[in-house]
Amino acid sequence: MSKNIVIVGAGVAGVNAATKLIDNNFNGKITIIDMGKNPYERPYEDVMTGFLGAGGWSDGKLTYHTAIGGQLSKYTGEDKAMELMDQVITNFKRFHPKPEEVQCSNPIAEPDFIKPYFGLRLFPVWHVGTDYLHEIGKNWYDFLINNNVEFLWETKVTDINFDESIIRADSENSQTIRSYDKLIFGVGKSGIDFGKQLAEKYSLPTEPKSVQIGVRFEAPQKHFQKLIDISYDFKLYRKFEDEGVSLRSFCTNNNAAYVAVEQTYGDHSYNGHAKKDEAFRNDMTNFGILMEINGIEKPFDWSRNVVQSVNKGGTGLYYSPSRKPSTTSEGIDVSTIQINRKEFNIIRSHFKGYFKYIDDFISDMKIVFPTLSHDWGIYIPEVKYLSPEPLVNYNNLSLTKYENVHFVGDALSARGITVSGAQGIYVAEDLIK
Numbered sequence: 228m229s230k231n232i233v234i235v236g237a238g239v240a241g242v243n244a245a246t247k248l249i250d251n252n253f254n255g256k257i258t259i260i261d262m263g264k265n266p267y268e269r270p271y272e273d274v275m276t277g278f279l280g281a282g283g284w285s286d287g288k289l290t291y292h293t294a295i296g297g298q299l300s301k302y303t304g305e306d307k308a309m310e311l312m313d314q315v316i317t318n319f320k321r322f323h324p325k326p327e328e329v330q331c332s333n334p335i336a337e338p339d340f341i342k343p344y345f346g347l348r349l350f351p352v353w354h355v356g357t358d359y360l361h362e363i364g365k366n367w368y369d370f371l372i373n374n375n376v377e378f379l380w381e382t383k384v385t386d387i388n389f390d391e392s393i394i395r396a397d398s399e400n401s402q403t404i405r406s407y408d409k410l411i412f413g414v415g416k417s418g419i420d421f422g423k424q425l426a427e428k429y430s431l432p433t434e435p436k437s438v439q440i441g442v443r444f445e446a447p448q449k450h451f452q453k454l455i456d457i458s459y460d461f462k463l464y465r466k467f468e469d470e471g472v473s474l475r476s477f478c479t480n481n482n483a484a485y486v487a488v489e490q491t492y493g494d495h496s497y498n499g500h501a502k503k504d505e506a507f508r509n510d511m512t513n514f515g516i517l518m519e520i521n522g523i524e525k526p527f528d529w530s531r532n533v534v535q536s537v538n539k540g541g542t543g544l545y546y547s548p549s550r551k552p553s554t555t556s557e558g559i560d561v562s563t564i565q566i567n568r569k570e571f572n573i574i575r576s577h578f579k580g581y582f583k584y585i586d587d588f589i590s591d592m593k594i595v596f597p598t599l600s601h602d603w604g605i606y607i608p609e610v611k612y613l614s615p616e617p618l619v620n621y622n623n624l625s626l627t628k629y630e631n632v633h634f635v636g637d638a639l640s641a642r643g644i645t646v647s648g649a650q651g652i653y654v655a656e657d658l659i660k
């Protein structure tokens with residue numbers, strides 16, 4: 228068994244990994260290095276860094292399904308994935324000051340009116356409660372400290388020598404050099420650039436990625452109300468297996484729902500958000516209609532090219548058969564240029580034959596939600612640039628090139644708390660074998 232394990236990132240993945248090691252009487256040394264603060268000192272404005280990472284100040288929703296939250300069952304198989312997620316949920320309950328308040332919402336089966344046209348992804352969610360995350364963090368931290376885990380806070384890892392198993396980290400007053408037998412790399416979204424940098428430096432092989440592109444759809448909420456009543460953040464989906472394409476509605480916002488402009492690599496694309504304050508209620512709904520397209524050789528370049536070709540005058544485009552673009556929650560016009568039907572047909576062609584899937588999606592929504600008719604608009608484009616995912620051995624998430632280095636959480640392929648924690652536990656289970 229390895230004696231000296233260093234975990235970079237005290238996020239959800241790293242903390243769950245350390246906990247699993249301790250629960251299995253690991254008798255070596257565990258060091259966790261994080262650029263943020265311990266849970267007693269971490270201020271609310273540190274959204275991404277510190278004990279429990281981005282999960283520490285999150286919405287505290289623990290999704291409980293292998294189709295949500297990033298890749299897990301790809302490595303572990305379905306049954307093992309569910310078992311690992313159970314362990315994460317148990318950990319959150321274990322350090323919760325009122326575990327009985329952790330409740331699971333499990334939506335009812337897909338309604339008949341959706342069935343012939345779309346799949347509706349319904350999945351259970353455990354609600355930890357944002358208000359309790361702070362207390363959970365402290366309890367969990369105390370447990371780790373009491374079990375001799377060493378923490379280096381406000382210490383940023385700036386370089387890792389994979390060949391010699393040495394880490395360099397900087398804090399305000401000092402530089403730390405550490406060696407490791409095994410390294411767990413769980414830097415989350417806040418460390419994504421560092422991960423990329425290492426991947427390039429060591430020419431780490433990566434998994435092929437898909438293109439994720441589409442539009443942001445917006446309409447008055449009343450047309451979707453019968454579905455919103457069943458599932459607030461509904462996820463409609465459909466799959467064309469033979470063509471390597473699947474579509475899903477993404478990130479649904481209701482009640483006080485606003486389309487947001489995102490600027491990436493100098494171009495505009497769209498997203499959405501919802502305000503909680505009733506004062507902002509506009510009774511609108513917006514969601515992405517995102518296509519996942521597999522088999523495109525250079526997915527990043529391909530997506531960049533499409534996004535550039537559908538930007539005009541420095542911003543994105545809006546098409547509607549009847550409506551005008553909306554305003555932001557601050558009452559400012561959403562940055563976009565409205566195009567007519569003829570221009571829209573040209574813009575469609577920039578999606579290189581794939582826009583037909585979005586056309587069909589909208590046509591079928593008009594059947595399922597008949598009052599929708601022409602009362603909708605789309606902001607073009609919405610895009611997700613997926614960062615390269617290092618190629619790992621599926622049995623323990625170690626790099627294929629450096630087998631004593633394990634990537635976990637959002638730094639690998641996760642997108643949520645449960646999957647990140649589960650990946651951490653999966654690695655720890657391998658290390659204690």
Ligand SMILES: Cc1cc2nc3c(=O)[nH]c(=O)nc-3n(C[C@H](O)[C@H](O)[C@H](O)COP(=O)(O)OP(=O)(O)OC[C@H]3O[C@@H](n4cnc5c(N)ncnc54)[C@H](O)[C@@H]3O)c2cc1C
Binds near residue numbers: 285287288417635
């Ligand atoms: C506002 C918000 C709300 C969210 N709500 C939810 C939700 O309700 N449900 C859900 O499932 N997911 C949610 N998420 C996503 C979820 O928080 C993440 O998927 C999850 O925390 C990822 O876990 P991780 O361990 O991979 O990384 P993180 O939890 O992000 O932890 C990474 C840690 O690494 C540290 N780090 C980074 N780089 C370095 C470096 N170079 N040196 C030292 N330390 C470093 C950071 O300080 C951080 O503490 C939310 C995210 C945000 C931002």
